[in-house]
Amino acid sequence: MHIKRKSHNLDARLLRRAQRALGTPTETATIHEALRAVLLGEDLVAALQSASGHVQFRPEFVKQMGRERGRRQ
Numbered sequence: 374m375h376i377k378r379k380s381h382n383l384d385a386r387l388l389r390r391a392q393r394a395l396g397t398p399t400e401t402a403t404i405h406e407a408l409r410a411v412l413l414g415e416d417l418v419a420a421l422q423s424a425s426g427h428v429q430f431r432p433e434f435v436k437q438m439g440r441e442r443g444r445r446q
Contacts, residue, residue, distance in 0.1 A: 392403040
């Protein structure tokens with residue numbers, strides 16, 4: 374991994390919330406994991422768009438995802 378040192382002005386509350394949600398030990402790990410999550414989200418959106426009309430989610434899966442999301446907030 375190539376490391377690039379940067380200095381940014383970050384919302385401290387937002388960073389703490391992300392750190393708790395992600396369960397990361399440091400601010401740097403939080404930022405790295407958040408960036409990975411954004412990229413994963415982009416990949417998921419692209420995959421869902423390409424599968425549009427070809428895949429159907431079972432209702433129980435959608436409900437479970439809603440419960441999981443509620444636990445993280």
